Amino acid sequence: MTKTRIIYHPVPFIVRQPLTPVTINTVLPGHIRKVTGIKVVHSVGVQFMTTAAYLPVIGYLSLEFNNKCYHFGHVDVPFDNRAEASDAYQDAAIDILPGSLLTGNYENKVFTGTEYQKADGTLTDKWSNYIVTIYLKALSDD
Amino acid sequence: MILGYRFQKVSLRISRSGQRVYFNGESHKDFSLLKGIALSVGYDSALFGSTFGFRVDEKKVLDESHEAHLLVFGSDVAPNDRMLFFETPIPIQSSKLEGIYTDSALQSLLGNISYSPGGGVIASTDVNVKKTYVSGKDIVSYSNAVVDNVPAYNAPTSISLGNGSMAIPGTAASPTAPAPVYYPYDVKITLLLSQK
Numbered sequence: 001m002t003k004t005r006i007i008y009h010p011v012p013f014i015v016r017q018p019l020t021p022v023t024i025n026t027v028l029p030g031h032i033r034k035v036t037g038i039k040v041v042h043s044v045g046v047q048f049m050t051t052a053a054y055l056p057v058i059g060y061l062s063l064e065f066n067n068k069c070y071h072f073g074h075v076d077v078p079f080d081n082r083a084e085a086s087d088a089y090q091d092a093a094i095d096i097l098p099g100s101l102l103t104g105n106y107e108n109k110v111f112t113g114t115e116y117q118k119a120d121g122t123l124t125d126k127w128s129n130y131i132v133t134i135y136l137k138a139l140s141d142d
Numbered sequence: 143m144i145l146g147y148r149f150q151k152v153s154l155r156i157s158r159s160g161q162r163v164y165f166n167g168e169s170h171k172d173f174s175l176l177k178g179i180a181l182s183v184g185y186d187s188a189l190f191g192s193t194f195g196f197r198v199d200e201k202k203v204l205d206e207s208h209e210a211h212l213l214v215f216g217s218d219v220a221p222n223d224r225m226l227f228f229e230t231p232i233p234i235q236s237s238k239l240e241g242i243y244t245d246s247a248l249q250s251l252l253g254n255i256s257y258s259p260g261g262g263v264i265a266s267t268d269v270n271v272k273k274t275y276v277s278g279k280d281i282v283s284y285s286n287a288v289v290d291n292v293p294a295y296n297a298p299t300s301i302s303l304g305n306g307s308m309a310i311p312g313t314a315a316s317p318t319a320p321a322p323v324y325y326p327y328d329v330k331i332t333l334l335l336s337q338k
Contacts, residue, residue: 006230010207014251016261026263036229043209044191044248081190087212129252131264133209139230142201 004033004139011134012043015059015108018116018127022106024063029140030098035065037089037137038072045130046079049110055079059132063104066097077106077132089137096138106132146338148173152331154243156188159323162244165331169198169234173335176232179204180225180334181213185327189214191248194331197240198232206242207266210329225334234335243329 009032015022040061058079063072072092080086116124150170154163169176179196183189194213195206213226251264 004230005201005203005232006228007202008204008208008226010205010209012207012248012264014261014264016259020261022261024263041209041212045252047190129261131248131251133207135208135212 004141006036007032007138007140007142009136009138011102011136012131013106013134014129014131015045015106016129018108018111020108022108024102024104024106024134026102027099028065028096028102028136029142031140031142032096032136032138033098033141034139035092035094035096035136036139037135038063038075038092039087039089039135039137040075040077041087041133041135042077042079043131043133045128046110047081048128049126049130050079052079053081054085055110057109058130059109060107061104061132061134062106063102063134065094065102066100068101068103070094089135102134146336148335150333150335152241152333154329154331155326156243156245156329157326158245159325160244160246160250162242163329164240164242166238166240169237169239169333170335171236173337174233174235175336175338176228176234176237176333177336178225178227178334179213180332181210182330182332183210183214183327184329185324188245188323188327191246193244193247195242195244197238198234199237200240203232205266206244207247209248210243225332227334231336239333241331246323 009029011024011026013022013024042058046055046058056078057076059077061075061077063075064070065072072094075090110130111124111127116127118124148170152165152167154165156163176198181194189211190209192210193207194204194210195202195208196204
């Protein structure tokens with residue numbers, strides 16, 4: 001094995017409340033040296049709330065690397081249950097400080113309006129927790 | 143076999159909901175680089191929430207929580223569209239290859255409120271019931287696999303393996319019943335090896 005090699009590091013997070021933003025705050029493994037690609041995908045859960053195979057946006061994700069020193073930007077997270085769904089990584093070139101934080105926020109867009117809370121105050125019974133995963137294509141010196 | 147290349151294959155059979163199947167083996171001695179990996183699964187509905195971890199020489203390439211559906215090709219998707227090509231090929235020399243396929247690994251987390259009650263990052267140790275690879279087992283043939291009997295969160299206690307057998311995953315977190323998943327189904331792992 002060479003000293004530096006490629007790995008794929010998933011960071012899954014769960015969305016439990018439609019109206020509450022999810023805070024992402026996790027330490028990346030110390031052996032990750034550089035992130036060369038990022039992909040954010042819906043994992044499981046949304047399929048229990050819809051019969052559609054594709055929703056362009058189920059939420060917005062903001063990501064920061066290196067203890068909030070590098071703001072990667074905002075990412076639209078789609079729900080794509082189709083066989084031909086894209087699995088491409090968004091290119092990146094982010095040098096990672098060893099043991100630094102990956103932080104961010106996720107804002108859910110499923111059942112956030114009147115469809116969640118009706119005029120009479122009752123809440124929808126269609127809500128399901130769901131999981132979104134951030135995939136980091138990275139160079140590791142592990 | 144294409145000159146200079148070889149597609150080395152592993153076949154696994156998933157017999158019930160939540161099952162974890164471990165395999166290990168050795169890369170072909172005549173090939174020095176691992177350039178890509180892909181899965182094919184006979185039953186597409188079983189994919190979402192299932193995970194596949196992969197190691198080479200006991201070094202992690204894919205975490206155990208890597209979703210299987212990101213690696214799968216089938217009747218609607220050509221292998222080239224789904225195979226994960228490594229931009230930096232992984233050097234191999236009769237290397238030890240290991241993998242763990244876990245059926246419905248992520249579904250079990252949806253209704254579990256013992257962690258991140260307000261939502262948030264799921265610790266890697268929560269994604270799978272058991273994170274350790276089975277090391278030291280003398281199973282070097284790809285035709286063999288070790289079945290790790292980890293109980294699923296909602297797995298039925300018994301599933302018949304004949305034709306037409308069926309299991310319906312639980313719906314602890316879902317307001318509607320999901321599509322049924324039929325067992326057993328097969329998972330084939332394809333490794334693209336190259337001589338240079």
